[in-house]
Structures are given as C-alpha cells and as structure tokens.
Amino acid sequence: MNLGTRKLLDRSFTALGISSIVIMGLMLLVVLVPIVSNGIGAIVFKSTIEHRKMLYHEFNRGDKADLQREIASSDASRKEIYRMLDTFDAELSKMDETRQQEYREKFEQVKNSLRALLGPIPGDEEPALARLKYGQTRWEKAEEKLHELLFEKKWDYSNPDEMAKEYEVSRSASFEGTSLVRLFPYVEKNIDRLLQPEWTFYWGFITDSSVDAHFFGGIWPEIQGTLFLAVGAMLFAFPLGVIGAIYFTEYARDGFLTSLLRSANSTLAGVPSIVFGLFGLTFFINTLKVSESKSVLAGSLTLAIMILPTIIRSSEEAILAVPKTYKEASLGLGSTKWNTIIKVILPAALPGILTGGVLSLGRAAGETAPIIFTAAVSVGSAIGLADVLSSPTPALSWNIYNLASEHEAAAEIRHVQYGMVLALMTIVTLLNMSAIVLRARISKKLKG
Amino acid sequence: MEARKLFRKILLSAAVFGLMASGEASAAGNKLVLDGSTTVGPIAKAFAAQFTKTNGVEVTVSESGSGNGAKSLINGTCDIADMSRPMKDAELSAAKIKGVNPVKNIVALDGLAMIVHPSNRVRNLSRAQIRGIYTGAYTNWSQIGGPNAPIVMIQRESNSGTQDAFKELVLKDGDTVSSRAETQASNGAVKSRVATTPTAIGFVGLGFAGRSVKSVAVDGVLPSAGAVRNGSYPLHRQLYMYTNGQPAGNVKKFVDMPKSPIGKRIISETGFVNYY
Incomplete structure (x- = not known):
C-alpha cells in the first residue's frame, strides 16, 4: 500500500473515532441536561404561599408569624374574589330559568379553576385529601392554572371528516354583561399578591416523606429504600462472590464440572432481570417464606442473585491479575495455601474486587424488575432498620415507573418524577465515583 | 495490614449507616400490607x-393488578387484596387448597369510563358499537359517526380486573378482543396513551377520567357519580378489598373505612362513588 493511501486511511479512521466520541457526548448531553435541569426544579423552584402553608401544616416547618402576615396580605386580595363570587351567585338566582342554567355550569367551572389555583373557597367543606386542601404550590403550575381560569379550551368539531382543532375562548367574554366579568382581570392583575411567589430551596424534597401519594412532600422513603436494597444485596452477594472467585481461581481443577460451572455463571449474568424478579417471588417469598409479605430482605436476596455473576467474574479477573511471583514468593517462604490467599493474593486483588463490587452496587440500586414482586410498593413510609426483614419499601427505580404510568395524576406531578430520576442518578454516580477513588487509594497504599 | 484497616473502616461506616437508619425504627408487626388493583389504588x-x-399503623400499598392481588392473598403475602372484580372460581378453589378463606368487602362503586381524545367528535357510543370496536368489526371512526381516521383501541393486560369487568359488561360470550388492540398495564398508562393519541379509545375507572381525555356517553348516559350510583350508567361495577377470613383488628378497621364519614369523603374526592 502506498504511503498516501495509508495516510488517508489513517486520517479517516481518526476522524471516525473523534466523530463517534462527539456523537456519544452529544447524546449524553441530550439525556442529561433535561434530567438535571428538571430534577433540580424539584428542589429549587418558585414556590407560592400555598407551598408555605402546606409546609407549616404538614411538616410544622416555617415561621408562624411570617406566614400569618403573608396569609393576611394574600387574604386581603382573595376576599375581593370571593365577594365577586357571592355577588354573582346572588345575581344568578335572580335570572330567569334558562339563563340560570346556561351560566350555572360555567360558573361551576370557574369556581373549580379557582379552587385549583388558590385552594378551597370559603364555605367549602374541609377536604379530606391534602391535594385539595392547598392551591398550586409551584409558580409555574399556578401560571398554567391561571391560564385555565382565564381561557376555556374548546374543540372545533365543524369538519366531520377530520379530528377537531383546539381553540381557546376567553372566559370573561362568556360572562359578558354580568358582574363576574370583573373577576378575570382582577385575578390576572393581582396574581402575585394572591400567591406571593418567591424562590425557594426545598431541601425537604430529599428528607421528607411524601404527603398524599407524592402530591406534596419529598422522596426520603424511596431514597432510603433504594439504599437498603442495594446495601442488603451487597451484604449477601459480595462475600459469596469473592469466595466463589477464590474457588474458581485457586481450588477448582480444570475439568468438565468447572467449565460447566463457569458457563452457568456466565449464563446467569445474561438472564433478564424480570426473570430474577419472578424467581425471587416464587422461591424466596412463596417457597422459602423468608418474610410474610414482600420485604427488603426478599428484594435484597433477589438482587444479590442478580449481581452475583458479575461479582464473581470481576473478582476472578482481579485475582488472576495478581502477579504469579507474589504467590510463588509467599509459598516459597513456607506459607500455607490458605495463608497465601488471605494475606497475599486477596489484598493485592482488593482494588479490582472492590471496583467490581461497587459497580454492581450501582446496578442493584438502579434495577426495577427484580424488586417489583419482591420488595417495592407504591406508597409506604420510611422503614427503620428493624423492619427490613419483614417490611416492603418504596424504592426510587420502581416509584419512577409508578409515577410515570400508574399514578392517577401523573401529569400533575412530573417534577417529583424528575426529582426521583435525578436522585437515583446521583446515587449511582456517587457509588461509581467512590469505586474509582477507593481503587486509587488502595493501589497507592499497596505500592507505598 | 492496610487491607484489614480498610475492612474495619468499611464495617464501621456500615454500622454508622445502620444506626442512622434505625433512628426512626417503628413498631414491628404493627403494619398492614395491601396489594392489587390499580383502579382501587x-x-x-x-x-x-x-x-x-x-x-x-404503617400501611404499604402496591398496585400490581387485581390478579396479582388475588395471588398475594392466596399465598398469604398480603393482608388485604384490592380487586376491581370479584374473585374467580379458580382463585377461590386455589385459596381453599391453601387454607385461605377470601372474604369480599365492598369499597366503592366505579363506572368504566370509555375515554377518547378530546379532538374526537364522537360523544355517544352504544354498547353494541363499543363491542364492535373491540371485536374488530369497526376499524374507522367514520363507521360510528366520527372523523375519517382508523381506530386505535387500547385494552388492559390479562391480569387486570378492569379488563375482566370490561369483557363482562360489554362483550358477549365467545367474543374475543381483536388482536389489533394495544395493551397497557395500568389505568394511568391507558389514560396517558389516549390523551396523546387523537384516534385512540380506551377504558379506565371513573376516578382516572380527568380533563386530558373525554369520556363518551354510553347508551346515551354520561359517566358520573350520580349515574353510577343510580345504575343508569350501564358500565358500572363494584370495587372490593378481599381479606383472609372475616376481618378483625386493624384489617377490620381498614376495610370499614368506606363506611366512615372521612372514608366517604376520600372516595368521592378521588372520583369514585360511595357504596354505603
């Protein structure tokens, strides 16, 4: 091959390599930017006075005097709205039958939009669910609700052959000629005073339990559940995995049985995680009855089986990477085989073993399928260490799925879901980073 | 040995972590476990x-479908099984073999709301038309008074009580749902699929039919709490919480909540209909 062609090939290969890395970086950016920005939005956001009321009543947090002053100033503006509603109500009862019917339904819609924005209207019965006790706690949601109050969404069904098109009608236009028409510009103009938005750093999102099925509050039970499950899985899988790896590398003779065991181990690593989940349900819960119901214990055991092959493989690699001379020197000095393994080989292999372990820990924290049937619930409070043997727990991975699809108001609480995604990613990233740091530190110590 | 020091460090941090967590340990054994229907969820x-x-008392709730709820109760892994359909004969006999005695407790009434995208002009469907849609007889909305667009029908998975209720209320013996029907795994998933697909139709519990979708009238009656309560809405059913044996203690207190004033408030505020 002449030199020109070789250069050309070489350059084009370099270009290909660089472009694939750039594409990978861009993909990562496309995935990460919305996750991080939306996830942070769960903690740092513009909160309304309703948020502070909720914090005070549900968590007993916040300054009472401050809050009361705010409520007083907000109520001063709200009073005017409720007075307008009363005036219109009186006006409504004086109208003739047909007009009354025409307005009654629209008026009810207006009142419901106001309830969504500001919370219960005076005279309403005290709601039982927290989601109805407060208005919008987040400013960006409040702006959406304000829009719904000012404009009615309608559909144009005039063309029978096509899907209807959406259009909006100003509500004040549909109340033209009545006293209620003043309400809409009033709310729009005074929305700041009604809701008193201010930037908030809501650290409680990480440390609080959820209120009313994740409508308010935080995700601590989920975070804790995830940590319990991952750490529990490690407690079972790590010792077993390391012992298995020692057996494979130091004791097992090459033969049919060993190669069978090895390929069984590799196969186990390739089994889909949902299969482990179903296995965990039938074996640990229904057959062995490790717990009465789903539990952290059953979930940890299932996750442990799932990550066991990876731990065995990585420990095996780490042990094999220890230079033969170490072993020979130790045995040559008269040490026993067992002593050599414990005192020489394992410490030298420790960085590699730990790296594999921590990476598996990250995987255990992020898996959903194995815990659906064995450990995860959609709501539950944070459990103590004493309950891990018998209690199921919410966990980040499962609750992200639950909020995305099963929750009755999934679209209303997207920010909680994003917050959970960010929390899970942070946990996994921290675990992986600690693996890197740990490895570096141990290698340094061993060299020094 | 450096490695031993490190092990000690790891053990120590594990112990610290454990202590932190046990700070809020609760009374063990004082808890209720619920599993089952996403509708009752x-x-x-x-x-x-x-x-x-x-x-x-700590209560945990899983939403894994009525079929799973029944299985959990039979296997003794939950205290209360939420179900959006009565237990089937096969489940009852399986329970008998395991020595479990399922007792039916009614929670609330529910209507199966047939939901379409708000841009769909169809306002009313007869039960025969819905049956036609799901058995595959109608494939285009124009055949039943809608725009000229193919119908995307959404059904639930076989584990779902809502799916069984739909089959019982709408389909006739021997009917099978067309293989073109798409399957979603929960009420919420059906709702969000319909809300984002202009040509879709699906069915969900009354409490899920929010503003992002449009409920159509069935045989001329719109689904509402009143219409379900007086039985004029044809697609209505009961929701249950099954217990093992006659409920007692905390389990009894829990399944009796629908009879209490606060329980009734909660049922109507979540969009369902009171039975008691």
Missing part, C-alpha cells in the same frame, strides 16, 4: 395515609 393510597395518621 388511589382509594387505597389515600386510605393508607389517613389510617396511618389516625391509628399509627
């Missing part, structure tokens, strides 16, 4: 929060 979750507040 919103009621069960709200009841759970209320129950924990008033009785100090």
